[in-house]
Amino acid sequence: MPEERKEKFSPGPWTIEKRNPFCFLVYSGDHLVASVGADGSLFSAPNAHMIAAAPKMYGILDKLSLALAAVPVLHVEIEKVLKEARGEAENAAQ
Numbered sequence: 001m002p003e004e005r006k007e008k009f010s011p012g013p014w015t016i017e018k019r020n021p022f023c024f025l026v027y028s029g030d031h032l033v034a035s036v037g038a039d040g041s042l043f044s045a046p047n048a049h050m051i052a053a054a055p056k057m058y059g060i061l062d063k064l065s066l067a068l069a070a071v072p073v074l075h076v077e078i079e080k081v082l083k084e085a086r087g088e089a090e091n092a093a094q
Contacts (some may be wrong), residue, residue, distance in 0.1 A: 007086055016048050024048035028055075029092025058085050 009045025010072030022044045026034040036052050050093040067080040083089045 007058075009055070009058075009085070012059070014052040014055055016052050018045075026051050054085075058082065 010033055012028065012030055015027050015035055018026065019025060022040040023035070023037045024044055025032060026048055028034065036048040036051065061078055061082055065075060065082060068075050068078065080089070
């Protein structure tokens with residue numbers, strides 16, 4: 001039986017609010033998840049989009065992990081990154 005997953009991050013979908021050309025806010029509903037680009041970086045928009053896509057990417061990897069449980073090497077790698085995303089990895093900041 002697969003282990004019970006305990007995601008501790010804000011649920012998706014996450015949305016982006018553009019504050020100015022270099023500053024973006026990422027929300028889960030009304031909850032602010034991230035503020036990106038306070039330094040005026042040209043990477044602000046791409047970084048905000050990557051962050052906002054995180055719940056979708058996590059969900060896909062989670063489903064793929066369950067489907068590939070019979071492929072041990074890939075399954076172990078996917079489980080490792082999913083644990084990192086949940087903050088369960090040994091090196092995860094608390």
